Structures are given as C-alpha cells and as structure tokens.
Amino acid sequence: MIWITIDRSSHKPMTQQIYEQIRESILHNELQPGERIPSTRELANNIGVSRNIVLEAYDQLIAEGFIYSQPRLGTFVADGSSLRLGRSWTPASMIETCPNQDDTSYIDFRAANPAIDYFPRKVWGQLAKQVCNQASDIIFSYSHPLGLTELRQTLSKYLHRYRGVKCHPDQILITSGATQAFHLISQCFKEQNAEIIMEDPITYEIRNLFISAGYSIYPIPVDQKGMQTHLLPPTTSCKLIFVMPSHQFPMGGVLPIQRRTQLIQYARDTHSFIIEDDYDSEFTYEGSPVPSLQGLDPERVIYIGTFSKILSPGLRIGYAVLPPILTHHFQRQKWLMDRHTSSLEQRILARFLEEGHMERHIRKMKKIYRKRRQTLISSLKQEFPYISILGQATGIHLVADFANVVFTSLLTKQILQEGVKIYPVEDFALQKGGHLKQIVMGYGSLSPEIIKEGVYRLKRAIQSVS
Ligand SMILES: Cc1ncc(COP(=O)(O)O)c(C=O)c1O
The missing domain is CATH 1.10.10.10 (Winged helix-like DNA-binding domain superfamily/Winged helix DNA-binding domain)
Structure with a gap:
C-alpha cells in the first residue's frame, strides 16, 4: 500500500x-x-x-x-533496494525531533512535554538568589567534570532511597540532560562497526543519536512487558544494550524480574554494558515504582536519569551513574565535550533536593498528572469505546490501540487539520508493520479541558476520513 x-x-x-x-x-x-x-x-x-x-x-x-x-x-x-532489515536505519527527520516551541496553535499530544507551567518558579528563584549572593567566588570558576560534590552526594542518597540505585557519589556524572549522557556513552564505546542492541519501538532522538555516532542498531521487539529478552541474539559483538525497564518508551511496559535477570546474565556472558534509561518512573500512579535494574548489578549497568520530566527540560540537567571501571574515561570525555555542567544550576538543584522541595514537587505533580491521565483515558473510552490503553500507569504518556483505525499519514494529516498533533507508534518502530493502529499520547502539558477537546477533535478527524 x-x-x-x-x-x-x-x-x-x-x-x-x-x-x-x-x-x-x-x-x-x-x-x-x-x-x-x-x-x-x-x-x-x-x-x-x-x-x-x-x-x-x-x-x-x-x-x-x-x-x-x-x-x-x-x-x-526492485529487489535489493531497501536497507537491510534489523540492522541499520537512517536518522528519522530532524524536523520531527526539533519541535517548534512557538507553535501553540495545536493541541499537541507530544509525549516528552511535562507541565512547564507548574515549574516551581518561586522556590527556584529564591534559591538562585541565595546561591548567587552567598556562594564563594569559586562557584563562578571552572569546576570538576563529574559535577559538584554537594549535588552528587545528595543525588546518591535520593537515588538509593527512591530508585534502589547503589552507588558512591564519585560514580555520578552530572550531564546536560540524559541526551548528553547518551552522547558520552556513544563516544566512549565507539569502535569500528560498533553495534548497539535496542528496544523496538524506540524514540527518534536516541536512535538518531547512536546512528549519527556511527552505530548500527540490532532491534529487539518489545511486548506489553518491555524488551523480549528471549529474542536476544545467542552471540553478539555489541558492547551496549539500551533498555527502559521501568517504563518502556513508547509502549509503557515494565520489565519483569525474570527478564531483568536474563538481561543481566546476558550482559555478563557477552561482556557488554546495559544502558538503563529511567526517564519518568517518579510518576507511578498504581502501586510503587519498580526499583532500578542498576541495583541488581552496579558493575554492568549504566544508569541514566534526567530532571527534564520532574522539573523542566529547559534546565538541561541529567546524570549518569557509572560502573566504577568507566568513571575515569567518562569524566575525561565530559571535560573534552564541555568542561562541566553549569555549577550555579547544579548548586541550586542540590539545595532544591536537600531542602525537600523535590519530594513536595513530585507529590504535587503526581496528583496533576494522575488527573490528566484519567481524563485522557475516560475521554478516549467515551469517544472510542473499542480502544485499549497499553502500558503501565506511569509517566506522562500512554499508548492507545484503536483496533480498527490505521494511522496512515493521510489520517495524521487530517487530524492535524483539526488542530491536533498525535504520534503514531509505527513512526517509532524500526521493523515496520506491527503498530499501525496505535498512537502515543502525552498528557503532561495539557489541561483536562484541552485533553477533552483534543480527543473530541480526534474523533471528528477519524470519522471524516472513514
Ligand atoms: C525516552 C527518553 N529518555 C530520556 C529523555 C530525556 O532527555 P533529556 O534529559 O536530554 O531532556 C527523553 C526526553 O524526551 C526521553 O523521551
């Protein structure tokens, strides 16, 4: 077709x-x-x-x-005109990955957007003023590439308490968002014919980042429980395995323990490292968040976190928790890349964590996001009684499976004409054809009223095409 x-x-x-x-x-x-x-x-x-x-x-x-x-x-x-399936892909259009932030005329169900209007401006502003007025001059100078000791100490306690991460503060490297952590990994493990095992489907950004760094991708399909670890190749030269065990993006699965242990055993047997992207598990609405994979094997797992969802993507602060054997190499790369992440912002963030503002902010946001999620699910069920909602009740997005609606580019365009942006899962898939009736819907940045309106317009667009 x-x-x-x-x-x-x-x-x-x-x-x-x-x-x-x-x-x-x-x-x-x-x-x-x-x-x-x-x-x-x-x-x-x-x-x-x-x-x-x-x-x-x-x-x-x-x-x-x-x-x-x-x-x-x-x-x-013609024969032989396609790229080899299951191995390498050209980067998806960079336009898709660089949203136009000024374009507010659409109801945008983009998964990455948190509620930036709830950024704790007042507290952050007060802390920024204090840091600026009270910190010694050294804060304005060059600093250590791993990041401020104060932030790394606080973060190691926080991660242990909330995510079961086991690390010494010196294993933490503060980065400019999770994106820079992935970039550092791609540089540190770069070799000729480098390959990385990844979940399929996966975000454009992460896929493009590794492809641009010269990697080819070995995709492992995900199901409702995340990466299907029994499909890992029996032997591999891959040194990296990328996984989102707490909330797979986009499908939303949580990796069960049997698959976690299988994955770790696989990494041990093949002498590879697991990259654990833990981007949004702070917001879990049913039960409690599953502890990190890193806690099961701190020597094999590079744990990546970000403040983009909890606080704001504009801050550009993330971190990598590294196995001790990798810290020296990574801090050298970080120094070569940009010296270090802004010390001022790091200090403000450290105070924000130390003084308990983070916990309060997460509690508040959880309530807001839970309501948005419920509104989205009930509106979808009302307008499309036949759909199913996939994935764990976590984070700020979900996947809706429409059973009998195929999200072709024609339909997506029609939906856009109704002023709504949706994101077909098929666009995130490396092996095509398995997700034609599913869309990713982010609800983090949309008020309940806007969500209802968006779903109503979505229905109008689908009806007009069918
Ligand atoms: C799966 C996934 N991991 C990590 C990130 C965070 O990236 P950053 O911290 O660079 O903003 C995102 C952002 O949207 C994401 O979708």
Missing part, C-alpha cells in the same frame, strides 16, 4: 515530494521488493496532480534502480 501526501504550500516541487516519499517507503521496507505500486495515472488521480508530475518522479526512481516497469503488467519495487 502506498500513501503519498502533497503539501501544496511547500516550496519543494511536487515531483520531488512524490519521489522522496516513495524512496523513503522503499528504503524502510514499507514497500517490499516485488510489490506493485500504482500506475502513474492511478496515483495522479488519487493525489490530484497532473500525470506528468508523477511520471517525472517515477522516471527518477527508475533511473536510480528503486522501481522498474514491466509493459502491460505495471510498476514494481
């Missing part, structure tokens, strides 16, 4: 738009070798452009070997 959408307001010629969309579909195996694609006349009629425009795009694709035409039989996808 082929879906082409033409953006008539774009400066890009329509021929180019058609050419690029078919090329991408072939490269990513959405169109399989041997599959028949519509005739130029059919496609021109479907998308409402002149046949010459489509002809020109097809000519280009034929010239590059993506498709071939057989007289009287039709046009087909």
Whole structure:
C-alpha cells in the first residue's frame, strides 16, 4: 500500500515530494521488493496532480534502480533496494525531533512535554538568589567534570532511597540532560562497526543519536512487558544494550524480574554494558515504582536519569551513574565535550533536593498528572469505546490501540487539520508493520479541558476520513 501526501504550500516541487516519499517507503521496507505500486495515472488521480508530475518522479526512481516497469503488467519495487532489515536505519527527520516551541496553535499530544507551567518558579528563584549572593567566588570558576560534590552526594542518597540505585557519589556524572549522557556513552564505546542492541519501538532522538555516532542498531521487539529478552541474539559483538525497564518508551511496559535477570546474565556472558534509561518512573500512579535494574548489578549497568520530566527540560540537567571501571574515561570525555555542567544550576538543584522541595514537587505533580491521565483515558473510552490503553500507569504518556483505525499519514494529516498533533507508534518502530493502529499520547502539558477537546477533535478527524 502506498500513501503519498502533497503539501501544496511547500516550496519543494511536487515531483520531488512524490519521489522522496516513495524512496523513503522503499528504503524502510514499507514497500517490499516485488510489490506493485500504482500506475502513474492511478496515483495522479488519487493525489490530484497532473500525470506528468508523477511520471517525472517515477522516471527518477527508475533511473536510480528503486522501481522498474514491466509493459502491460505495471510498476514494481526492485529487489535489493531497501536497507537491510534489523540492522541499520537512517536518522528519522530532524524536523520531527526539533519541535517548534512557538507553535501553540495545536493541541499537541507530544509525549516528552511535562507541565512547564507548574515549574516551581518561586522556590527556584529564591534559591538562585541565595546561591548567587552567598556562594564563594569559586562557584563562578571552572569546576570538576563529574559535577559538584554537594549535588552528587545528595543525588546518591535520593537515588538509593527512591530508585534502589547503589552507588558512591564519585560514580555520578552530572550531564546536560540524559541526551548528553547518551552522547558520552556513544563516544566512549565507539569502535569500528560498533553495534548497539535496542528496544523496538524506540524514540527518534536516541536512535538518531547512536546512528549519527556511527552505530548500527540490532532491534529487539518489545511486548506489553518491555524488551523480549528471549529474542536476544545467542552471540553478539555489541558492547551496549539500551533498555527502559521501568517504563518502556513508547509502549509503557515494565520489565519483569525474570527478564531483568536474563538481561543481566546476558550482559555478563557477552561482556557488554546495559544502558538503563529511567526517564519518568517518579510518576507511578498504581502501586510503587519498580526499583532500578542498576541495583541488581552496579558493575554492568549504566544508569541514566534526567530532571527534564520532574522539573523542566529547559534546565538541561541529567546524570549518569557509572560502573566504577568507566568513571575515569567518562569524566575525561565530559571535560573534552564541555568542561562541566553549569555549577550555579547544579548548586541550586542540590539545595532544591536537600531542602525537600523535590519530594513536595513530585507529590504535587503526581496528583496533576494522575488527573490528566484519567481524563485522557475516560475521554478516549467515551469517544472510542473499542480502544485499549497499553502500558503501565506511569509517566506522562500512554499508548492507545484503536483496533480498527490505521494511522496512515493521510489520517495524521487530517487530524492535524483539526488542530491536533498525535504520534503514531509505527513512526517509532524500526521493523515496520506491527503498530499501525496505535498512537502515543502525552498528557503532561495539557489541561483536562484541552485533553477533552483534543480527543473530541480526534474523533471528528477519524470519522471524516472513514
Ligand atoms: C525516552 C527518553 N529518555 C530520556 C529523555 C530525556 O532527555 P533529556 O534529559 O536530554 O531532556 C527523553 C526526553 O524526551 C526521553 O523521551
């Protein structure tokens, strides 16, 4: 099946738009070798452009070997024109990964957005003033690449108490968001033909980061319980395994203990390290958060955390808890990359934790997010009684499975025309075809009223297409 959408307001010629969309579909195996694609006349009629425009795009694709035409039989996808499945992917469009923050005209169900309007401005401002007025001059100078001792000490206690993380403060490296921690890992483990095992589906950002650093990806499909560890390859040269055991993104599964132990045993046997991305488990609405994987084997697990969801992504503060054997190499890389993360912000954050503001803030936000989640689920169930909600009640997003609605790019565009942004799970999938009826819906940044309106508009868009 082929879906082409033409953006008539774009400066890009329509021929180019058609050419690029078919090329991408072939490269990513959405169109399989041997599959028949519509005739130029059919496609021109479907998308409402002149046949010459489509002809020109097809000519280009034929010239590059993506498709071939057989007289009287039709046009087909050529053999060997897709990227090897299960190994390497080109980065997803960077535009998707760089949201336009000024564009507030949409109801945006983007999963990464927390409630930034609830940032504790007053307390943060008071602490910033105190730090600025009272700290010794040294705070304004260069500092240690691992980060301020004060913050690392407080953080190690906090992580032990709330996440079961076992570490000495000297194993903690303060980074510019979790993103920089992933970047440091990609640099420290870089070698020729480097490969990383990752959950599938996975966020564009993390996938792109490792691909851009030269890694190829070995995907392991996830189910309702996270990574399917029995599908790990019997032998591997991968030195890294990326996993989100507390709340898989996007599917929301929590890795059961049997899979955790299997994963750790696998990492031990293959001499690899596990990257544990623990990005949002502070907000667990049913039961209590499952302790970290790191606590089971601090020598094998690189634990990554962030303050982007709890406080604000604008702060750009995250951290890596490193196995002792890696700390020296990582702190050197960090120094080479940007010396260290802002000492002023680190000190303010340390005070915020020490004085108990963090716990209070999390308690408050949990109530707000719980209500938003409930509103989203009840609105979805009211408008679409047949859907199911997937994943654990944690974090600030969920996945809705619509059973009989396929989220094609045409439908996504129609939904956008209703002023709503949704995110098909299929876009996050490395191996295509398994998540066509599912969307990721973030509720963190949306008030209950906006959520209801968004779901209502979503229904209108789906009805208009069907
Ligand atoms: C799965 C996942 N991990 C980590 C992060 C946090 O990244 P950062 O701390 O760089 O903002 C995000 C952000 O959206 C995410 O989606």
